[in-house]
Amino acid sequence: MTDAPAKGPDEKFCSECAAVISSRAEICPKCGVRQMAPPASISLGATTPNGKSRVSAAILAFFLGGLGVHKFYLGQVGWGVIYLLFCWTFIPSIVAFVEFILLLTMSDEYFNHRFGRS
Ligand SMILES: [Zn+2]
Known part of the structure; x- marks a missing residue:
């Protein structure tokens, strides 16, 4: 249960490098790619x-x-x-x-x- 990358309730995966980042982050701190807003x-x-x-x-x-x-x-x-x-x-x-x-x-x-x- 602990070896997979854990995603907290206020976290999301980066759309570019799949790093776990804050769901409010606009830019991934790891790869610097801007996160896309939800399609809606x-x-x-x-x-x-x-x-x-x-x-x-x-x-x-x-x-x-x-x-x-x-x-x-x-x-x-x-x-x-x-x-x-x-x-x-x-x-x-x-x-x-x-x-x-x-x-x-x-x-x-x-x-x-x-x-x-x-
Ligand atoms: Zn990233």
Whole structure:
């Protein structure tokens, strides 16, 4: 039980050299490699150069997509107005739900490419 490298509750393995380091360490003291943040916080915190967030857009599409709010958020004001005008038909709600799925599943790179330019 004691011959394997022990990892305490507030420790983690370095992503580069697998040394046991503090879970709060940003840079491994052994090999000097910067530790990667958990994937969840990368995708949640990721924004395009003009401040758009893929996850925020997806959340808007899910809750307010029928009103085109995510379109306004993404700078596609013309589409936002169309969604607003036709919101009573519920068609925008259906389209927005599809867009919600697309926004959730698309890569940050693609999102940046498509919506990152203001
Ligand atoms: Zn290391």
